[in-house]
Amino acid sequence: MDDQHQTGRLASLARAHAALSASRLSRREAFTVVAERALAITGADGAGVEQVEGDDLVLTAATASLAGVRGRRLAMAASLSGHCARAGQALRCDDTHADPRVDAAAARETGAASVVVAPLTSTRVVTGVLKVIANAPGAFTHADVIAIELLARFLDTTLAHSATLHALADERDSTSAILEAMASLVVVLDAEGRILRFNRASEKATGWSRHEVVGRTFWDLLIVPEELDSAWRSFLELKNGRSTSQHENHWITRDGRRRRIDWSSTAIPDNNGDPALIIGTGVDVTEARRTEAALRDSEARFRSLVLNASDIVAVIDRDATVQYASPAAERLLGWEVASHIGTSALELIHPDELALAAESMVETVAEPGVKLPLEVRLAHADGSWVPVEVVANNRLDDPAVAGIVMTIRDIRERKRMEALLIGHSRVLEMVARREPLEATLDALASLIESYVAGSRCAVVLLDDDGRTLRTAAAPSLTADIRRAIEGETVHAGEGTSADVVTDPGWDSFRSLVQAHGLVPAWSVPVATTSGDPSMGAVIILSGPGGRVTADERRLLELSGRLAAIAVKEAATEVELAYRATRDVLTGLPNRAVFLDQLERALARVERRPWLVALLFLDLDGFKPVNDRLGHEAGDELLRMVAGRLRDALRPSDTVARFGGDEFAMLCEDLTDEDDACALAERVGALIAEPVTIEGMTVAVTASIGVALARGPGTDPGTLLRTADQAMYQAKERGKGTFELR
Numbered sequence: 001m002d003d004q005h006q007t008g009r010l011a012s013l014a015r016a017h018a019a020l021s022a023s024r025l026s027r028r029e030a031f032t033v034v035a036e037r038a039l040a041i042t043g044a045d046g047a048g049v050e051q052v053e054g055d056d057l058v059l060t061a062a063t064a065s066l067a068g069v070r071g072r073r074l075a076m077a078a079s080l081s082g083h084c085a086r087a088g089q090a091l092r093c094d095d096t097h098a099d100p101r102v103d104a105a106a107a108r109e110t111g112a113a114s115v116v117v118a119p120l121t122s123t124r125v126v127t128g129v130l131k132v133i134a135n136a137p138g139a140f141t142h143a144d145v146i147a148i149e150l151l152a153r154f155l156d157t158t159l160a161h162s163a164t165l166h167a168l169a170d171e172r173d174s175t176s177a178i179l180e181a182m183a184s185l186v187v188v189l190d191a192e193g194r195i196l197r198f199n200r201a202s203e204k205a206t207g208w209s210r211h212e213v214v215g216r217t218f219w220d221l222l223i224v225p226e227e228l229d230s231a232w233r234s235f236l237e238l239k240n241g242r243s244t245s246q247h248e249n250h251w252i253t254r255d256g257r258r259r260r261i262d263w264s265s266t267a268i269p270d271n272n273g274d275p276a277l278i279i280g281t282g283v284d285v286t287e288a289r290r291t292e293a294a295l296r297d298s299e300a301r302f303r304s305l306v307l308n309a310s311d312i313v314a315v316i317d318r319d320a321t322v323q324y325a326s327p328a329a330e331r332l333l334g335w336e337v338a339s340h341i342g343t344s345a346l347e348l349i350h351p352d353e354l355a356l357a358a359e360s361m362v363e364t365v366a367e368p369g370v371k372l373p374l375e376v377r378l379a380h381a382d383g384s385w386v387p388v389e390v391v392a393n394n395r396l397d398d399p400a401v402a403g404i405v406m407t408i409r410d411i412r413e414r415k416r417m418e419a420l421l422i423g424h425s426r427v428l429e430m431v432a433r434r435e436p437l438e439a440t441l442d443a444l445a446s447l448i449e450s451y452v453a454g455s456r457c458a459v460v461l462l463d464d465d466g467r468t469l470r471t472a473a474a475p476s477l478t479a480d481i482r483r484a485i486e487g488e489t490v491h492a493g494e495g496t497s498a499d500v501v502t503d504p505g506w507d508s509f510r511s512l513v514q515a516h517g518l519v520p521a522w523s524v525p526v527a528t529t530s531g532d533p534s535m536g537a538v539i540i541l542s543g544p545g546g547r548v549t550a551d552e553r554r555l556l557e558l559s560g561r562l563a564a565i566a567v568k569e570a571a572t573e574v575e576l577a578y579r580a581t582r583d584v585l586t587g588l589p590n591r592a593v594f595l596d597q598l599e600r601a602l603a604r605v606e607r608r609p610w611l612v613a614l615l616f617l618d619l620d621g622f623k624p625v626n627d628r629l630g631h632e633a634g635d636e637l638l639r640m641v642a643g644r645l646r647d648a649l650r651p652s653d654t655v656a657r658f659g660g661d662e663f664a665m666l667c668e669d670l671t672d673e674d675d676a677c678a679l680a681e682r683v684g685a686l687i688a689e690p691v692t693i694e695g696m697t698v699a700v701t702a703s704i705g706v707a708l709a710r711g712p713g714t715d716p717g718t719l720l721r722t723a724d725q726a727m728y729q730a731k732e733r734g735k736g737t738f739e740l741r
Contacts, residue, residue, distance in 0.1 A: 009143065012041045013150055020158040027159065031061030034130060034155045039064060041151075042144045044132045046110060049120070049155075050074070050081050051128040057081050059131075065110050066133065072106070079103045081129040084117040088126055090149045092116045094138040114139045118152035122159065123271060130155065160271055185261060185282035191275055193217045193235055205261075205284055207254030224250045224258060238267040239275050248285070248369070260286045262370055285370050288393065288407075312388075312408035318365045318396060320345045323403055332388075332410050334381030345406070350377035350385055360392070364404055368394045375411065387411050413551065416451060420556075423447035427562050437570035441473035444538075444562055449476055452540055452552055456518065459563055460485060460509075461526065461536035469509070472536070472567075481516050488512060499523060500539050513541055522548035524560035526567060538563055583657040585635055586642035594656035594664055598716045601668050606712040611670040613708055615680060616723035617645075619661035619687070620701040620735035633693045637700070640693075644686045648679075664723070673708065673740060680704045680738040688736060701736030703727050708740070 016037035020030060035047040048062030048070070055076055062070045076082030080101045084091045093099045093115045096107040102115065112133035120128040130152045134140065180200050188197035194217055198210040206222065213221060223231045227249045234247045245265045250258045261282040270276035312332055315324040322345050325337045333348075340348075349357045353376045360374050371392045377385040389409045395401035427447065430440040445457035458474040469488045474481070490506050500506045500523035510520060518541040525534035538559045540548055548556070581593045589597075598614065605612045619641065626634035638661065645655045645663060654666040665683070670676055683704065690699040705727030707719050722741050730739035 009041055009147060012037060013147060013154075016041075016151055017154050020154050025158065025162075027162070028061055030155055030158050030162075032063065034151050035061060035063045035066075038130065038132045038148055038151055041147045042116075042132055042134075042140060044134045044139065046112070047130070047132045049128055050131055052076070052085060052126065057085065057129060060128075065112075065135070066131070069106075069110060072109075074103055074106055079106065080115055081117050081131055084119055084129050085126045088119050088121070090116065090118040090145055090152075092140055092145050094140070096137075111135045113137045116140050116145050116148050118145075118149045120152055120159075121156055122163075163271075185280075185284065187218065187280045187282070189218060189235075189278040189280070191239060191277075193219065195221075196277070202282075205253070205259055206251060222251045224252055234263075234265070235278070238265055238278050241275075243267055246367070246369075258286075259284055260289050262372075264372065283370075283372060288370055288391070292393070292395075311410075312406070314345070314406040314408060315401065315403040316345050316406060317403050320361055329408075332408070333378060333386060348378045350379075353377060364392045364394050365396070368397055370394075378408070387415050420447065420451050423450075424558060424562055427566070431562075431566050431569050434569070434573060437566055438473060440566045441563060442475050444559060444566070445473040446475050448538070448540065448556060448559055451556070452548055454542060454546060455521065455548070456541045458485070458539045458541060459526070459536065460539060461567065462490075462534070469536075472563075477541075478516075481513065481518075484512050484516070485509070500537050517543065519544060519546065521546045522553060522556070524557055526560050526563045528561055528564045528568065532564070535564060535567055586639055586657050588642050588646075588663075589654060589656040591656060591658050591664075594654060594658075594666065595716060595720075597654045598666055598719070601666060602709055602714050602716060602719070604668065605709055605714070608669070610668065611672065611676065611708050611710050612714075613665075613667045613670050613676040613679065613706060614719050614723045615665040615667070615676075615683065615738075616705040616707075616720070616727045617663040617665070617683070617687075617702045618727055618731065620703055620731070622661040622700055625693075625698055625700065629694060629696065629698070633698075636693050637691065637698060640691050641687055641700075644689075645683065648683050648686050664720075670708075676706050676708060677738070677740060680706050680740070684736060684738060703731035703735055704738035705730055706738055706740045 046065035707723035
């Protein structure tokens with residue numbers, strides 16, 4: 001092969017690789033690109049991709065002479081492609097007529113005299129075959145086989161890359177919320193160091209938004225110049241096979257400040273074991289490092305800081321023996337500092353967390369520097385357990401400390417907040433499951449009572465008049481107090497006012513609960529937003545002198561919104577139920593309800609000696625009113641007619657709107673036909689009375705068809721059709737009359 005031919009082949013292979021890599025091709029598009037490149041490189045007469053389906057190979061993509069047999073299915077056991085798939089290596093046939101591995105019929109169908117096949121693999125499993133055919137025997141050289149194998153590998157790489165991208169996209173949605181909620185800095189890099197993810201904590205720490213940094217390399221944007229080399233080395237270690245890395249460096253914020261970040265980085269491999277992503281989780285330790293510097297600079301300053309800190313500062317040796325503990329230990333844990341000097345710090349840790357603490361201790365001793373926070377429970381002098389967050393800083397090699405500095409923070413309030421937020425989520429789940437409103441609000445009130453010690457919570461709602469109270473939830477109030485609240489009238493201010501503690505409009509409520517030894521300590525309006533009218537109030541009651549702290553109030557503000565969401569969802573359920581059975585315009589039952597009542601009435605008449613009358617009404621002259629005065633006037637007329645029909649019936653009778661200007665009436669226990677005729681006359685007279693709409697006098701009449709049922713055997717549909725036919729006969733005889741059948 002001459003150099004020019006060899007150069008052309010390499011160029012064609014390069015173009016194939018570029019075409020596969022340039023954009024995200026679909027699977028079929030990638031197959032087509034490879035088949036076309038195979039033709040261009042080898043000068044063959046046809047090319048395609050066969051995919052494994054069970055014990056067969058199916059030609060799913062094809063060009064040139066193979067295009068006419070796309071979709072053809074060959075048994076793996078009787079084809080050269082099948083041999084290739086089982087062997088997992090490329091095969092060449094120089095004469096299809098003489099090679100027993102070839103399906104002779106398939107070769108004749110496409111005119112193939114020589115064939116080259118190369119396996120396609122995914123995660124080391126053969127998934128298909130790249131096939132190239134020529135019409136002449138011995139058409140392919142060894143170089144052609146190598147080129148076809150390379151094209152197959154290019155296709156494998158493209159499909160694997162596409163699968164990785166799809167998998168990452170699926171995982172991204174499920175992990176996005178977690179990454180964004182983390183307090184730690186989270187940065188995701190690709191294999192070239194470009195930023196792919198930049199969570200909210202990272203945005204807050206640097207002042208850069210994710211939109212400004214995604215796609216840029218982290219060392220060009222965030223790393224201080226003098227630390228570029230060390231940051232680059234850490235990155236290369238991960239890229240070259242190290243699975244995790246711990247390091248610190250400075251970040252430059254958008255406004256030029258420096259923040260020191262303690263990083264824990266992990267390399268995520270692709271299917272071939274090569275690093276595809278690097279995930280860095282960082283903790284801003286700027287303040288901790290400044291504290292260390294201050295400790296080295298001045299022992300006096302160190303002591304002042306430690307002695308007055310609200311957190312416990314303790315120093316232990318490599319065996320976890322307590323060498324020093326600040327006075328905060330006595331305030332937080334209730335024991336005298338001197339009594340624990342020389343004892344093991346591990347003795348104070350809850351048994352369930354002892355193994356984790358011991359493991360963390362080993363890691364801390366092994367390497368200098370600040371470690372990630374650890375949450376454990378420590379024993380209090382009164383026998384209880386106090387949840388704390390411990391940050392360890394290995395200063396064993398620092399002569400000024402010669403120990404491990406432990407910063408221990410009380411996180412009881414954080415745990416209370418987490419429990420409250422979890423409770424709020426459960427309340428929202430109850431709303432989503434459409435559980436009864438009372439149960440949902442009871443759960444909300446119980447959650448608040450568990451959060452505010454010694455409190456009793458009541459959720460009271462205002463009726464439609466905006467003044468009358470209804471107790472929606474009060475799990476800890478006695479029945480006497482609940483009954484006293486029920487129906488109480490308040491005069492709350494306009495808009496969102498629901499300040500039960502100070503608003504004069506709630507004076508009567510305050511007096512009522514004070515009579516039972518309680519006072520309102522705090523309240524929040526039941527409203528989804530601050531601008532919405534209040535639907536009531538979430539009220540915390542306590543004994544005299546009880547109070548709700550500012551921190552508790554801030555965290556409980558969400559309770560009013562949760563209550564409002566629950567109330568609105570319940571109201572929506574009621575409205576939907578109403579719309580399912582009622583005509584929205586008139587408020588009358590709809591056709592479905594009427595037919596159900598008709599069926600029940602006919603079942604009753606089979607057992608009782610009375611008549612059932614069905615009256616079908618159609619208004620005469622309604623269309624001219626609608627055309628002359630407009631649809632709003634027409635709607636008002638329909639509402640007036642509906643009201644008159646309701647007034648004409650007994651409580652046991654039913655009237656419904658069937659649509660347009662048609663109505664139906666159902667009357668039971670009539671004695672004879674005369675009763676039905678009298679009813680039709682009365683209804684017709686009521687409808688004929690003039691009404692005033694928009695200052696104009698309007699009069700319409702009704703054509704009424706009456707159908708009667710007595711005894712068994714009457715079908716609801718037949719009775720309705722009979723009444724409808726009678727109504728049309730009445731309309732033909734002269735409008736404003738009735739016809740009995």
